[in-house]
Amino acid sequence: MSTQTVTVDTGTRVRPATTGRRKRRGENRAGWGLATPFLVFYVLFLIGPTVYGIVMSFFNSSLQHSGLGGFAGPDNYTEALTSSDFWQSMWHTVLFTLLTTPPLVALALMLAIFTDRLSRGRWFYRLVFFAPYVIPSAAMALIWVWLYTPEIGLWDKWLTAIGISSPPNWLADPNWAMISVALATVWWTLGFNFVLYLAGLQEIPRELYEAASVDGASRWHQLRRITIPLLNRTTALVLVLQIIASLKIFDQIFLMTSGGPNYSTRPLLEYVYDIGFTDFRTGYAAAASMLYFLVILAVSLVWFFASRRPQRGA
Amino acid sequence: MAAEGYALSRRSLLRGAGLIGLGGLVSGCGSAFASGVAGTGPPPNTLSYWNLLGGGDGTRMQAMQDAYQKQHPNVALDAVVLAWGNPYYTKVSLATLGQRPPDVAISHLTRASILAQAGLLEPLNENELTPYGLTGDHFTPTAWNMAHTNGTLYAIPLDTHPLVMYYNTDICKKAGLLGKDGSLKNLDDPAALTDALTAAKKVTGAYGGVVSINNDTATQWRFFSTLYYQLGGSVLEDDGKTIVLDDAKAEKVLSLIQNLVKQGLIPTSVDYPGAITTFVTGKAGFYFEGDWEITTYETAKTPFSMTAFPNVFGGRYAVQADSHSFVLPKDPSRTDATRKQIFVFIRSLLGQSSTWAQGGHIPAWLPFQKSAAYDKLKPASNYKHVANYVRYDDRAWYSGSGSDFENIMGFAIGAVSAGQMAPVAAIADMRSKLVQYANTPSPV
Numbered sequence: 167m168s169t170q171t172v173t174v175d176t177g178t179r180v181r182p183a184t185t186g187r188r189k190r191r192g193e194n195r196a197g198w199g200l201a202t203p204f205l206v207f208y209v210l211f212l213i214g215p216t217v218y219g220i221v222m223s224f225f226n227s228s229l230q231h232s233g234l235g236g237f238a239g240p241d242n243y244t245e246a247l248t249s250s251d252f253w254q255s256m257w258h259t260v261l262f263t264l265l266t267t268p269p270l271v272a273l274a275l276m277l278a279i280f281t282d283r284l285s286r287g288r289w290f291y292r293l294v295f296f297a298p299y300v301i302p303s304a305a306m307a308l309i310w311v312w313l314y315t316p317e318i319g320l321w322d323k324w325l326t327a328i329g330i331s332s333p334p335n336w337l338a339d340p341n342w343a344m345i346s347v348a349l350a351t352v353w354w355t356l357g358f359n360f361v362l363y364l365a366g367l368q369e370i371p372r373e374l375y376e377a378a379s380v381d382g383a384s385r386w387h388q389l390r391r392i393t394i395p396l397l398n399r400t401t402a403l404v405l406v407l408q409i410i411a412s413l414k415i416f417d418q419i420f421l422m423t424s425g426g427p428n429y430s431t432r433p434l435l436e437y438v439y440d441i442g443f444t445d446f447r448t449g450y451a452a453a454a455s456m457l458y459f460l461v462i463l464a465v466s467l468v469w470f471f472a473s474r475r476p477q478r479g480a
Numbered sequence: 481m482a483a484e485g486y487a488l489s490r491r492s493l494l495r496g497a498g499l500i501g502l503g504g505l506v507s508g509c510g511s512a513f514a515s516g517v518a519g520t521g522p523p524p525n526t527l528s529y530w531n532l533l534g535g536g537d538g539t540r541m542q543a544m545q546d547a548y549q550k551q552h553p554n555v556a557l558d559a560v561v562l563a564w565g566n567p568y569y570t571k572v573s574l575a576t577l578g579q580r581p582p583d584v585a586i587s588h589l590t591r592a593s594i595l596a597q598a599g600l601l602e603p604l605n606e607n608e609l610t611p612y613g614l615t616g617d618h619f620t621p622t623a624w625n626m627a628h629t630n631g632t633l634y635a636i637p638l639d640t641h642p643l644v645m646y647y648n649t650d651i652c653k654k655a656g657l658l659g660k661d662g663s664l665k666n667l668d669d670p671a672a673l674t675d676a677l678t679a680a681k682k683v684t685g686a687y688g689g690v691v692s693i694n695n696d697t698a699t700q701w702r703f704f705s706t707l708y709y710q711l712g713g714s715v716l717e718d719d720g721k722t723i724v725l726d727d728a729k730a731e732k733v734l735s736l737i738q739n740l741v742k743q744g745l746i747p748t749s750v751d752y753p754g755a756i757t758t759f760v761t762g763k764a765g766f767y768f769e770g771d772w773e774i775t776t777y778e779t780a781k782t783p784f785s786m787t788a789f790p791n792v793f794g795g796r797y798a799v800q801a802d803s804h805s806f807v808l809p810k811d812p813s814r815t816d817a818t819r820k821q822i823f824v825f826i827r828s829l830l831g832q833s834s835t836w837a838q839g840g841h842i843p844a845w846l847p848f849q850k851s852a853a854y855d856k857l858k859p860a861s862n863y864k865h866v867a868n869y870v871r872y873d874d875r876a877w878y879s880g881s882g883s884d885f886e887n888i889m890g891f892a893i894g895a896v897s898a899g900q901m902a903p904v905a906a907i908a909d910m911r912s913k914l915v916q917y918a919n920t921p922s923p924v
């Protein structure tokens with residue numbers, strides 16, 4: 167879609183008006199042609215399944231039978247909305263988002279500023295902070311499960327060494343399990359936001375800092391009055407990408423705790439997985455994921471409207 | 481001229497490259513791609529076989545397949561190993577619904593029953609099996625019985641794998657738990673079990689025994705259900721529509737577990753690999769798990785032996801178990817010739833039960849189970865007598881190996897084992913979750 171708009175734009179600007187229309191139509195066609203391979207996949211693997219999922223959520227579909235199964239009307243939605251398990255797992259997803267988003271935004275900003283100010287060895291810190299991001303979730307889960315292993319794990323060893331005699335029971339204590347997974351996630355995905363912030367920092371003209379220091383602004387003032395305000399747009403982007411990424415939580419929890427201990431970390435996507443694949447109730451699972459889709463949609467809309475306003479003003 | 485030539489050559493280069501790529505796709509991946517797109521199916525004389533066997537079991541199954549292949553060089557055996565657990569059964573279901581199932585697949589008996597109810601398995605006619613010797617009198621009766629669903633045979637059992645007790649012979653000897661002949665003292669009593677664990681703890685300086693808890697609902701369920709079955713309890717009836725969980729019996733079992741925890745006899749926070757490490761490093765004298773970890777301890781050269789899980793509550797002996805079995809996913813296009821080939825294959829693998837039994841599983845094939853050769857296989861044959869006293873998960877669409885039934889039970893039991901929940905609260909937890917499933921119409 168976007169490809170097409172761009173072609174039309176350049177077409178009208180450069181070509182004279184007389185030949186423009188025919189030319190435009192030709193380029194229009196070429197645009198669609200170029201977009202076709204993508205559109206085919208998009209419809210086949212995204213739009214199609216989504217529509218099928220919406221339809222399925224109104225049926226008692228089962229993994230063990232072909233076809234949609236009996237019509238259920240709004241029953242699946244009623245069941246989800248009145249299920250304590252559904253709301254509990256929804257809360258776990260939100261809790262995870264609340265636990266991971268602030269540190270992933272704030273820490274990424276701090277580390278980016280730190281790295282940006284270095285005069286030597288910048289490449290090293292960039293690599294160090296970004297490297298964990300390229301590890302697959304399965305490997306990351308393995309490493310952190312080892313770190314968290316009671317008694318013989320590295321965390322316990324280190325904490326005992328510095329005098330904390332009874333470290334928390336990381337993944338096995340219902341009060342700590344979610345925090346432990348969040349901690350591992352911050353380490354793992356920090357690199358992405360870090361890179362976005364680094365890019366944002368490089369966009370800020372150096373002259374501003376020079377002028378500010380000539381005027382006698384301290385480093386702290388420069389940070390507060392120049393760096394952070396000029397990074398506003400980056401922050402808005404990082405924030406929404408992070409919220410959506412955190413809401414998608416599944417892999418780490420599935421691999422590290424399976425939603426335990428005693429369901430205390432099961433996120434919504436694992437609930438959907440459990441009822442869909444373990445319990446074969448794909449119709450109900452579709453309804454639960456549609457409700458979850460609405461939550462993500464709401465978040466995206468809030469961002470959409472929030473990010474449009476400042477642009478108009480500017 | 482040069483520029484035009486360049487443009488032409490670039491275009492033709494791309495075209496050429498595209499053709500080469502497409503050609504490669506069609507010819508290179510020929511068999512799979514073409515047959516997948518055209519739906520022609522694999523060439524005749526292919527026998528496709530899916531299983532979920534990894535580790536030592538995987539190696540032994542491979543050896544058995546190789547032996548079959550040597551005897552039947554004309555059959556192209558196409559064996560696929562998939563990861564254990566729910567995804568495996570999802571694949572079997574979807575492949576069958578999509579009419580491209582394997583000819584034969586391994587399934588747990590508790591899962592075969594669900595697949596059979598969903599109509600995804602071929603019923604097996606016992607007359608048809610007679611020429612291959614695949615008759616009821618050649619199999620462990622309990623397993624053969626479980627292989628039937630609503631009176632029809634749907635699976636051919638390969639083994640029975642019960643929960644067993646592993647013990648470190650050095651530690652138990654020092655703790656005075658071994659008799660003069662080297663066998664373990666009788667632990668058929670809650671006090672005897674607790675005393676033995678206490679004695680072992682004194683020797684190890686850490687724990688008496690170990691049961692995996694963290695991120696492992698299945699092991700918790702095995703441990704609890706064995707004790708609960710020994711009290712004569714059941715959890716589900718009427719295909720899962722009725723919950724018959726006996727609070728008093730469950731509380732008795734959970735109190736025993738709580739007691740072990742309070743005395744520090746078993747660790748309260750340990751995952752599956754952690755439990756193995758605890759046993760291998762001699763921090764625990766006893767290890768409770770299914771029979772399949774035998775290879776792990778043989779490889780680690782741990783001084784160990786295995787025996788049947790003690791009859792702690794002294795009722796009719798019972799122990800939790802499941803079985804691997806062979807099933808034929810439904811395929812309307814399967815010919816009689818292929819069907820015959822499948823039975824020959826199954827018979828060949830069963831005939832190699834001596835290889836299979838090295839993995840600790842009790843072979844279901846009685847001609848081997850009753851042989852002197854199996855008796856000599858130690859410690860694997862120490863607990864062979866339990867094969868006829870095992871209990872499978874109560875039948876329900878939501879129970880069985882890797883099911884949410886085991887998750888619900890295992891999570892609540894695990895909370896008691898971790899010292900986080902009192903038995904009464906755990907039982908209330910189990911019941912409130914099970915009720916939701918009992919009230920849901922079966923999707924199967």
